[in-house]
Amino acid sequence: MKVLVPVKRVIDYNVKVRVKADQSGVDLANVKMSMNPFDEISVEEAVRLKEKGKASEVVAVSIGPQQASETIRTALAMGADRGILVKTDAEVEPLAVAKILKAICEAEQPGLVILGKQAIDDDSNQTGQMLAALLGWPQGTFAHKLELADGKADVEREIDGGLQTVEIKTPAIITTDLRLNEPRYASLPNIMKAKKKPIDEKTPADYGVDVTPRLKTLKVSEPPKRTAGIKVKTTAELVDKLKEVGAI
Amino acid sequence: MASLVIAEHDNKNLKDATAKTVSAAAQISTPVHVLVAGSGCASVAEAASKLGGVEKVLLADDPAYAKMVAEPMEKLILSLAPNCDAILAPATTNGKNYMPRVAAKLDVPQISEILKVVGPDTFERPIYAGNAIATVQAPAGKKVITVRTTAFKAAEAAGSASIEKVSAAGDPGISKFVGEELSKSERPELTSAKIVISGGRGMQSGENFHLLDKIADKLHAAVGASRAAVDAGFVPNDYQVGQTGKVVAPELYIAVGISGAIQHLAGMKDSKVIAAINKDEEAPIFQIADFGLVADLFKALPEMEAELTKLGY
Numbered sequence: 001m002k003v004l005v006p007v008k009r010v011i012d013y014n015v016k017v018r019v020k021a022d023q024s025g026v027d028l029a030n031v032k033m034s035m036n037p038f039d040e041i042s043v044e045e046a047v048r049l050k051e052k053g054k055a056s057e058v059v060a061v062s063i064g065p066q067q068a069s070e071t072i073r074t075a076l077a078m079g080a081d082r083g084i085l086v087k088t089d090a091e092v093e094p095l096a097v098a099k100i101l102k103a104i105c106e107a108e109q110p111g112l113v114i115l116g117k118q119a120i121d122d123d124s125n126q127t128g129q130m131l132a133a134l135l136g137w138p139q140g141t142f143a144h145k146l147e148l149a150d151g152k153a154d155v156e157r158e159i160d161g162g163l164q165t166v167e168i169k170t171p172a173i174i175t176t177d178l179r180l181n182e183p184r185y186a187s188l189p190n191i192m193k194a195k196k197k198p199i200d201e202k203t204p205a206d207y208g209v210d211v212t213p214r215l216k217t218l219k220v221s222e223p224p225k226r227t228a229g230i231k232v233k234t235t236a237e238l239v240d241k242l243k244e245v246g247a248i
Numbered sequence: 249m250a251s252l253v254i255a256e257h258d259n260k261n262l263k264d265a266t267a268k269t270v271s272a273a274a275q276i277s278t279p280v281h282v283l284v285a286g287s288g289c290a291s292v293a294e295a296a297s298k299l300g301g302v303e304k305v306l307l308a309d310d311p312a313y314a315k316m317v318a319e320p321m322e323k324l325i326l327s328l329a330p331n332c333d334a335i336l337a338p339a340t341t342n343g344k345n346y347m348p349r350v351a352a353k354l355d356v357p358q359i360s361e362i363l364k365v366v367g368p369d370t371f372e373r374p375i376y377a378g379n380a381i382a383t384v385q386a387p388a389g390k391k392v393i394t395v396r397t398t399a400f401k402a403a404e405a406a407g408s409a410s411i412e413k414v415s416a417a418g419d420p421g422i423s424k425f426v427g428e429e430l431s432k433s434e435r436p437e438l439t440s441a442k443i444v445i446s447g448g449r450g451m452q453s454g455e456n457f458h459l460l461d462k463i464a465d466k467l468h469a470a471v472g473a474s475r476a477a478v479d480a481g482f483v484p485n486d487y488q489v490g491q492t493g494k495v496v497a498p499e500l501y502i503a504v505g506i507s508g509a510i511q512h513l514a515g516m517k518d519s520k521v522i523a524a525i526n527k528d529e530e531a532p533i534f535q536i537a538d539f540g541l542v543a544d545l546f547k548a549l550p551e552m553e554a555e556l557t558k559l560g561y
Contacts, residue, residue, distance in 0.1 A: 016379075120376070123360065123361070125344050128348075129349050129352070130349065134353075138423035142344075142345075159428070159486070160341045160486060160494065161431060162484060162486045166317065166425055167426050177485075215359065215386060216385040221381050223379065227536075228536065230538075242500065242539065248556075
């Protein structure tokens with residue numbers, strides 16, 4: 001069974017984002033970019049499936065600018081076998097990403113697609129579910145644990161009240177939550193090996209998908225700021241203050 | 249045309265998240281219809297019919313919807329979509345699960361976790377873990393929206409809507425619910441509690457969370473945790489407050505042994521009053537706390553419990 005893993009190049013999770021003065025977006029100039037942390041968990045899960053003999057091949061896909069090939073290389077260094085870069089400088093919305101991935105799924109025929117539950121830039125949490133709907137496949141979102149069996153997958157999911165298990169038929173879509181696994185660091189020999197693994201270059205037009213944004217971003221602004229209040233000296237004073245402002 | 253709100257419930261009780269989503273819907277398109285999809289959930293429909301501003305409750309009572317599994321939910325919502333121009337769900341793990349499927353099938357972008365309705369087609373939503381707010385305009389056509397419920401006031405229970413049964417739309421038969429492990433608690437739910445007390449890595453162990461439990465019991469508060477505390481295995485995942493966990497905005501948030509990573513702040517910074525107890529006076533949590541106490545939590549928490557007892561809590 002082939003596993004497809006879409007990976008997104010995003011601002012590194014340690015970087016403090018700054019809104020541009022003209023409110024046109026977030027400043028990405030000279031900012032460190034990395035693989036979306038949830039996607040690292042997806043790559044790890046796919047590579048583990050291969051190591052356990054449950055997956056035959058792991059294909060990493062990224063949709064983005066030329067530099068997104070570096071994100072694919074990271075996935076290859078973690079253990080993916082080959083990459084597909086769908087090159088575009090446009091900001092591609094989840095629906096368009098799902099349409100491109102659908103076309104890739106039709107060509108590659110994977111048994112599973114494992115995606116991060118959301119990207120830490122737009123925080124949409126949509127792509128996996130949209131891809132599942134477009135393909136008519138079932139989904140196991142916010143996965144905490146994944147067990148594969150013949151023609152099906154048991155997915156333990158993180159839900160508001162605790163954990164829920166669903167059984168879904170494969171082929172299927174999985175989206176990863178934080179506690180599914182702990183992604184490995186790529187070793188130096190594997191980073192060297194990854195340089196020789198193939199990356200196919202495509203464009204959205206190759207898949208017949210129009211990536212023009214459908215949502216119009218009118219502005220991007222700073223959230224309202226909270227300021228520090230006062231320091232209290234004792235627990236008794238803290239309780240008094242909370243009572244004084246009517247919080248308890 | 250109408251807006252359709254998908255109700256959040258557990259087949260017995262209607263969740264507060266629904267009332268808040270109704271408020272958002274009323275600002276986008278009226279009349280507001282509420283879909284209650286579940287199994288043996290007539291009492292939920294009854295409760296939804298009392299929400300102010302709701303004209304009609306659609307009740308789809310079928311075993312396929314008992315756990316709101318995404319694939320049958322998609323089919324059901326799509327069967328009702330022709331009669332409405334906006335479809336809204338609270339941004340709960342259920343809403344986040346089925347709504348993008350609906351949007352994809354309608355070939356429209358989903359607008360996730362709106363914070364504010366600026367106009368009927370224009371919304372504010374958080375990006376970069378709430379470190380920036382985007383104002384986005386939806387294209388013409390149907391709108392599919394999830395709502396960050398902490399940002400909206402609940403519709404008051406003042407209505408008397410009619411309840412209409414709708415037929416089930418069938419189960420594609422590719423997925424099924426197997427089981428669940430839900431945290432049992434007598435305390436209020438994190439997302440609707442008036443007071444939340446959360447512990448972080450500083451709690452050092454799961455057993456030590458009982459120090460928070462004692463205070464929570466006195467204040468009728470919910471107990472939460474930072475991602476660090478969940479990742480360390482102190483408490484289950486459903487305790488997590490933060491960008492990737494639950495977003496809360498109670499009247500009072502008490503952060504104990506939490507340093508205040510951006511990830512965590514994104515989940516609680518809209519609380520009305522924030523109190524923080526941390527032994528590190530440089531902890532970032534103090535930069536947003538209304539009241540900060542630099543102290544060892546193992547000393548401060550028993551003291552706080554005693555103070556509250558003294559005051560009759």
